[in-house]
Amino acid sequence: MEMMKVEIISKEIIKPSSPTPHELRNLKGSFLDQLAPTTYIPIILFYQPKSGHDFDQAKNRLKKSLQQTLNRFYPLAGSVKEDHFIDCNDKGVEFYEARSACNLSQVLQHFNLEILNQFLPFEPLGTHEVLLAVKYNVFECGGVAIGVCFSHRIADGASATTFLGAWSATSRGESDEDHVCPKFDVATYFPPKDLPWGMGDIKVTKEKIVTRRLVFDKSSIAALKEKASSTRVEAVSALIWKRLIAINKSKPAPAIVHVAVHAVNLRPRMVPPLPTHSFGNLWYFAMAVLSPLDHQLDHDDDRTLSIKLSHVIKEIDGDYVKKLQSDEFPDTLMKAVEVCSMGDEELYKFTSWCRFPLYEVDFGWGEPTWACCPSMPFKNLVVLTSTRDGHGIEATVNILEEDAVVFDRDEELLPFVSWKIAE
Template sequence: MVVTVEIISKEMVKPSSPTPLDLKTHKLSFLDQILPSVYIPIILVYHAKTGHVDIDPAQKSSRLKLSLEQILTRFYPLAGTAKDDYSILCNDEGAEYFEARVSCNLSDVLRQFNAEIFSQFLPFEPYGNGAEDGNRKVILAVKYNIFDCGGVAIGICVSHLVADGTSVTTFLNAWSAMCKGDDVSISPNFDAATYFPKRDMSWCNRDKVITKDKIVMRRLVFNKSSIAALRENASSAADSQVKRIPTRVEALTAFIWSRLMAISQSKPARASMCAAVHAVNLRERMDPPMPKHCFGNLWYFAAAVLSRDEVDHDSSDRILVSKLNNAIKGINGDYVKKIKSDVHGDLLKRAYALFGRDNIETYNFTSWCRFPFYEADFGWGKPTWVCCPSMPFKNLVVMMSTKDEHGIEAFVNILEEDAAVFDSDPELLPFVSLTIAD
């Protein structure tokens, strides 16, 4: 299927009121400093309403821009520019805003997910030079795509330098509430650097994790019954004193980890260790907890490691879940204190040294299942579907709740050379639903 996306306008949307002088510099935390130079990409899809009068697409665009001007006064770093590795200059340059027309109906692209097609609905390539605008790097960009049927897709890129998934969700829900005309109660907190002050991170090659190999994405949908079965399969042994049922995310992480690990272990040059690295939100794990809407990259990684002997002896989902659960529980208040007091970065250096070794195969997971993307109602209804396009990271899995909140969609980024084996995995396919977004 060939889809043409024609850009019909491009402009900078500036905050409706200037940022106060005392807020002109947004300091980055050292957790911001270790992130690769990429953008977080999200696409929200909205069907045109039927059965009654819908808002004209042009009016929708006008409302989006007006509300974006207003909400940027609260989220002022998103309208700034990257100054250096330590700060953002909050100069009110604004966010890039594109408007485009798509040469098909929305239903045409929803019939079968195609990552390359959906990537066209983003403002630019979030991992290459498309994000560059002269010598300036934008922090936020939006692309408003209008389909022939009147449906729209809003593609958003937010610099990972200033935000994680939680922060992006906070912004999206505040913006949509502003656009709809609701009271916006969200007051973002930009004090992350007071918790994790900047450091000299010159030793960290943060873009090393971006692979130059060809990556393809696979979208897997796991419905409620499949997830229940996976949770039961990964439960602790029946003869245990207390049978523990893993969470949905733990069970699905262990299952996908096992399938990706099976591919790696089938190759002649087998790694001596395998590790599942799962992103963990630090806001609720601090003691005391951080403000709910603290903005920035406030997450750390929990690493569950298996030796080759452990893989060969027993790599059942039950064992993987146990390893994963112990790793996640280890990121607690005491551990966060160690991270904060680790002024020389020894913890991070050891982690980078471990996962940079050739004899370890790493699988990266992040869960967006608790993020209320489907609450982003800009005034014309909640999204039909929300997705995260492909990313240039080998063995990266992004999990999101389905619209009904009963299932989970997993966006799996793998090497192109592994795709044929993954696509025909007899242990994977029985659990995957082929349901499309409706």
């Protein structure tokens, strides 16, 4: 697909329709917010053309409902302070309107990161003052794409999805009684700490990163689960980890230690569990380490890697979370710093959005035909999302350009991939 042009028609600031009360103006950041990367979470929702769709009316409805939703999600309209506080000053969020010089079908037929990123308000790695930005894209065919960027300083993927669900419900005209009332009390569970090192800034490699999209259907996932004796997310993660390790080991100077870092949602693991609409960064990482001390992997290495992942993920239970809430620094955090300072390790980062209801985000013109998190150019970052039918998994894999040559023809990976596009 040739490069297409997305023209920005307008840009404005949307503020809450009612001022935030004075007693809610100063929101303390949590320990988990301190660990979050200083990037934006990108999400794009694509919608098929709808007969009789009035784009100006839809735009105005989006803006009005956004104003109303920001009354409840007021920190998103604020500003981050240096001391990990959010000034809930109603400064507002950015809202862009854009026109795309192509049909939606042309975009859906290809997975082209450069094109997808044009539907976002801005580059997720950039530095911006706002905590939330929205881009309303209209295609020539009448299709629509809603691109959003959430600051990771204040929200995780679950929080972003909660906001989209609440905003779309307001746009559909649901009553106040049906609205989600988010909780902004993460700091009461995870008070901020004086960190002895800088956290949150992700190192961006100077090497060329490319993105691959892999789709695993229901039958492929069933085969992987049986082979690995694990959950579907762990099975897919283990397979991708295994193949990326194989690529690294084929190099002249391979890493000695291979570390899989998997993000874990803490809400259901706390005692008692926190509501799904608890807003903020409520995730921590599980870290599986494959070192020379491990036995040489053989034909059963799929199961070995999945067991390693499953073990460290299950370790993050109610007792583990209590340790995170204490004044002490978690052992895993100290271990991560130690491992990452060795200089002979390779990191593989995984995050799963498979249970997030992105395909339920209906602004009044139907559910999305495709929801994606166009991944960011970080080496060995893998983002897992559910397919529209809920049975499959899409994996967005970011790897070095030189590694993609091997990855694209991997005979142990391709049999499990039902549909793959690489551009």
